[in-house]
Amino acid sequence: MMRILLLSNYKDYGDTFYNNLIKLGHDVFYTTLDLNLFRNPRKKISSISQIFSVVIFDETISNSKIVELLPHFKGSMDYIFRKIGENLAVDTMQCKKKVDDFEYIYKETPIDELRELFEKINEESHFLNRCIESLYNVEAFNFSKKEKLIYEYLLNHRNQIVTRETLCKECWNNSVTQSSLSSLSICISKIRKKLEQEGFPSKCLITYWKKGYMLDFKVVF
Template sequence: MSQILLFTKNPLNEQAFEERLRQLGHEVFTTKELVELCLLDNAKHDFIQIFHQIILSETIANVEVKELVKKLRGYTIPIFRKSDEPLEETQLEEWKALGVTEWIESRPSIEVLREKLSSDKLRTESKIVFLPKSEERINLTSLSLSSGELKLFRILHEQKNKTVSREELCLRMWNRQKSNSSMSQLSVMVKHLKDKLAGQGIEGPIIETCWGRGYRLDGKVYEQVGVDEEELKYGNE
């Protein structure tokens, strides 16, 4: 099972939740001090990388959670927000764009908690590809993207810096010819994909608009995001 790092302002508040995690076989390290430490400095705390998931308690204010996510998403570890507050789908998407992987109720059933923490997409083993000079790329499957956004990314990625026409993108995305409706849908999806990638630490223009021709991935994206051959095959299905 996973090793979980639980950030909180009050460790006593977490006892029942910790017990549920341990019932599922997870190892839990609960910390109050690290909350302030991460908020106060920009230092990289290497020991955090030994954990498989990070959970941010409901005892931490939303404004502080946003700052913590900015600091923690660089570790490419799934980040969960624990809260009593139910969210609308649009609110959840906004949090995911900031870097939160998923929302967990503060008093979940064992079954719900088990499934939230056991999804294959949340596992971090083998998700980082190590490159020369100790540079790290984030694996595509560790990014929080919708199925449509993943498909669009894969189509652009496989072209290796070449421009993909809007006509081809509409055909491959939705199996239909270019129209005002599909062009508008494509523009919205490109914007959402750019915003989500930027919100998860991907730097640069990300997607370049080649006026009159189409779209292409910026070269720096290939240096920051790793995609294996199996993922490209999936994107072509």
Template sequence: MQNGLQKFNYEVFVSKTTLDMMLCDTKQPNIDLYQLIILSESLSNKEIEIITPKLKDTHSIVFRKYLREPLDEKKNNMDSLGIDSWIHSEIEMDVLRELISEYSNEWDTIFTKENDNLHFEPLDQLMIGFTKNQKKCFQVLYDAQSTCISREDLCNYIWNTGKTKSNLAQLSVLIKSLRKKLIKKGFPADIIETIWGKGYILKRYY
């Protein structure tokens, strides 16, 4: 795969050291400049669960390579962490090229918006188009005034059932969808920041 990507003039960087640093939670490597990260099929699901949220904090596109198609339940669990696409280890290079192109266009659109002049509506108008739970989530993050809200507190506020595995998975999907809606409204891609091991912060840009 590495040789195939290089034939398409993609620069490829392979690093086990970077992986070890993320798994050990030591000083985090500078991965902000990597537009696409492909997670090897040699990584365990546990390792994926540890590093994917950290990768998504940099707004990178994350692909997960596999040898055998995972079960839907396991795939959904991984997707809730922020996996953008699944690719077979024997994927044809022209298919991978088009897949990368598709996600790269989305990535460029997001970061181009960060350089635009921003104009934001009043809060009630801003939440037009949000689902009920998205409104709840946004409101509590907004009221926190740029302080971190724990995942447990968000689960309690949104579902009133405490922090369960199901709620945590739903919360990850909810945050991801809410962030996308805010980006479409003109906010920077880091409008909702994930504080690893703690919770989320809604940054105040207005």
């Protein structure tokens, strides 16, 4: 079914949640590896995303550690969960406000609900992979040279906000001027239009006012 990475500070093979995932036929890698290994370099996180479709931080991992690690997973992992008890603690809610890049999943979630949840994720994952393949077929969009540079940079940093200044430096030889910023805005509009022409929603290329842009793959659903 799916390959799931379950991160913990203590492996409990009697855990009902873990065993329910196994019963549902999922390949669960339950690890207590030193989480320092996941911090750097980023390539390690990228390689993890090529193996696993879902990562779950269990309730033994502190919120502060999740907040620290999450930026390294963001952009590489499309499905990130935080396993918690039935009663949300105040600090857990604060953690969500800080990062808001994962979903909560209760450790007491019944097996039938887990079945439906991960079946839906599995379907979305297959569809997302097909869309990603299409989005990586850069030549199909007939981009100009500059549009291609911008698009490829956003593609390599998918699901992350890339600042306008960063894009200008990457695509205009370290030049951040009103002219390059204006040209960037025009290129973004053209890229968005060409994505639409190939059947992708315009909202998959998001503009964050005065911040930058993000190529968001999840909105293709």
